[in-house]
Amino acid sequence: MTSEHGERTQDTTGRPAGDGRTDPATETFVAHRNLLFTVAYEMLGSAADAEDVIQETWLRWAAVDLGTVRDRRAYLVRIATRQALTRLRALGRRRESYVGPWLPEPLLTAPDVAEDVELADSVSMAMLLVLETLAPTERAVFVLREVFDLGYDEIAEAVDKSPASVRQIAHRARAHVAARRPRGVVSPTEARKALDAFRRAAETGDLQGLLDILAPDVVLLGDGGGVVQAVQRPVVGADKVARLLVGGLGRIAAFASLRPAQVNGYPALILRLGGAIDTVMAVRIDDGLITGLYAVRNPEKLSHMRRETTLRR
Template identity: 55%
Template sequence: MRGWTTMDDPFRLFEEHRNLLFAVAYRMLGTAADAEDAVQDAWLRWSAGDRTGVADPKAYLVRITTNVALDRLRSAQARRETYVGPWLPEPMLTSPDVAEDAEMSESVSMAMLVVLETLSPLERAVFVLKEVFGYPYADIAKALDRSEASVRQLGTRARKHVEARRPRFEAGGAERRAATERFLDAVTGGDVNLLMEVLAPDVALWSDGGGKVRAPRRAIFGADKVGRFLVGINGVPYQGVEPADMRFRRVEINAEPAVVVDGPDGPISAFTVDIDPDGKVRTIHLVANPDKLRSLAEGRRLPM
């Protein structure tokens, strides 16, 4: 294979792979802002570096982006230890047809990204590159500057960790949409009895306000407590927005049926739900931190 030459345009080559680099960085970091910063850092390294020996620009760019994301993830994990309340990934819009690719859609689901947060930075890097994008261990070892044996060990440990924590039942798209609709009808109706019918007995609600808006700082467990909480916030002003000015919008977020709550000036919250084998809601991820609603406000879609 030939190396990079002065006849090639570094900007064109970078832009050709930008979506892939963002997709890798987002799964590594969990927020669009951090992923975009990582991609920008990768561009600076790519444009300023010596590319004469680069035979495969795509692999080289993924390697740069992965290592930039690793550095940022190590720093981010330290910051998240002092984060106010639960930390949830930043929700991003996806196209409905994304769900047709089950493996790719699962890799960006809120539930999966939450599980990935429990991995070490290196485990997360190996899992994302191997399990999501299908890179061989030999290539991952080269990208991370580690032995193939150690990378295989990291991959095995990460996969076992994820398998132990990922949802045991994956509802189909139609089932999830129907369950989301039933849940939304119950929430907006303010009927705790109806809510109890759609919530699993052991349902958990995780809410991320980041200390910037009103939100529970601890997870809420159990259908009774979650139902009463949801009924309690229904019909109450939030972030200065009156209930009459709120609009509930059905969308696809992270390849899942979801709801965005809009105020006059843009989104004020978004939630996704996970469904159990009985078609009931077992987990609710509610994001209200304004910093994590920017992509939804911009209508930005996640490249897969």
């Protein structure tokens, strides 16, 4: 559809508004939209910001002469990467003033995400937090190379570096992530087993049961964003975390429910109060024990828990 000035218009999803007919640019964009969202989300850790990147990518893609494009998928990824990098640098400054710990925005993911082990690992809450420790360009290079298997030449064009520089950045980022990521890929079955034990102990106030499933050096992070109450600093140690959980859940047990869900490709728990989502709790598991608990309570980060998000590589 065009405006009175002859300009093409878009709907709020980043797709052109119109009468149902699509042109090659639109067809290509729609075909790769889930991939582009996944790239942006892994770089930003925020679904809302990833959606904004998709909008910006469409606006630039709609103005491209397709006759000059050799590889449309690579071209779209390049646009999305550049937009995500610009936003990531701006977000870094914004997060410095964030109230309390910052956690990635959780996604209710479709079952097929868990079936792709590498994709599930790359979007897990634990991995996104590791990626937060990378510089923006390092994060982009790592995501494009390790997750999406792009060639160094393609990545170089996306991040405005030489292929030789990209190789060095990739090596440095890979070593950085390897030193901080979970010690091994956790199967959904193993994650579900640990989470079930955690849930039973938490619901019944079984302090010893929690201590049995929590690693001695477990870390609990809470994200309320200054909007709702949450722990303002990391809580470290099995005893402190277990007592905090037993006390907190004990006070709301009469009108709360704790149910499993597939979040960021792995089993997680959703705490509902009066039927409404109050907290999404994801975990990091190492050697069968929970080493990280990530409780997202900021209401602004829970909108993508109402429907499944499709992610693609």
